[in-house]
Amino acid sequence: MLRLGVNIDHVATLRQARYRDNVQAPNAEPDPVAAALIAERAGASGITAHLRADRRHIQDGDIFRLRREITTKLNFEMGNTPEILAIALEVQPADVCLVPENRNEVTTEGGLDCAGQIESLRPTIQKLQAAGIVVSLFIDPDEAQVRASAELGAEFVELHTGAFANALGSDQLAELDRLSTGATLAHELGLRVNAGHGINYENIVLIRSLPHLEELNIGHSIVSRAVFAGLETATREMLALMNP
Ligand code: PXP
Numbered sequence: 233m234l235r236l237g238v239n240i241d242h243v244a245t246l247r248q249a250r251y252r253d254n255v256q257a258p259n260a261e262p263d264p265v266a267a268a269l270i271a272e273r274a275g276a277s278g279i280t281a282h283l284r285a286d287r288r289h290i291q292d293g294d295i296f297r298l299r300r301e302i303t304t305k306l307n308f309e310m311g312n313t314p315e316i317l318a319i320a321l322e323v324q325p326a327d328v329c330l331v332p333e334n335r336n337e338v339t340t341e342g343g344l345d346c347a348g349q350i351e352s353l354r355p356t357i358q359k360l361q362a363a364g365i366v367v368s369l370f371i372d373p374d375e376a377q378v379r380a381s382a383e384l385g386a387e388f389v390e391l392h393t394g395a396f397a398n399a400l401g402s403d404q405l406a407e408l409d410r411l412s413t414g415a416t417l418a419h420e421l422g423l424r425v426n427a428g429h430g431i432n433y434e435n436i437v438l439i440r441s442l443p444h445l446e447e448l449n450i451g452h453s454i455v456s457r458a459v460f461a462g463l464e465t466a467t468r469e470m471l472a473l474m475n476p
Pocket residue numbers: 239241282309329331339340370390427428429430431449450451452453
């Protein structure tokens with residue numbers, strides 16, 4: 233069964249739109265932790281949240297509350313910086329997914345350049361793994377990045393599905409093929425395979441056929457549908473499409 237990690241960053245984005253200067257207010261809404269508990273109730277296997285250096289959506293307090301209150305597992309997304317690494321080691325999530333972070337991007341745009349950052353990633357990965365945290369690397373499905381992820385000793389790669397999600401027609405099928413080749417190579421090298429970014433209620437039908445997939449991390453489309461259908465229904469509908 234393909235597992236679903238629900239990314240609740242966009243719930244925090246909505247809260248910050250109104251309460252950025254007073255997140256502690258008792259009426260600060262919507263609460264991303266409450267969203268996580270609903271997603272769990274609907275069958276999510278985990279909750280994903282990204283504590284960005286600029287704190288544009290998820291706040292430190294959200295991460296600690298998620299760790300305490302959710303009953304599945306926390307997948308903590310983070311850029312490779314000493315500040316956020318220290319927080320990850322304190323929070324002790326089940327999983328960390330290392331992502332690139334650029335202050336000007338609207339959301340995570342490209343995969344992590346593992347091949348070009350072996351030396352800076354290695355100590356971070358070692359510290360996380362020494363603390364018992366499972367490490368995933370968010371990469372484009374390129375051979376060099378998959379090989380570098382294996383060399384770095386990560387347990388998982390999360391294949392970046394954004395290029396696939398943005399492509400149309402035959403270009404989309406070509407991107408699907410790239411993802412499939414990347415997943416196959418990752419598996420051959422002993423890596424486990426997740427995927428995420430831009431997955432929605434339509435393209436899931438193609439994504440779910442990728443080989444060796446264990447978990448999808450999905451945020452924007454589920455939170456968008458939740459505006460109309462409610463989060464519990466939106467999560468259940470995605471799960472039903474993932475595992476027909
Ligand atoms: N996986 C990673 C590593 C991400 O950075 C994101 C976006 O925050 C997602 C999954 C979820 O992407 P989306 O919100 O497009 O579903």
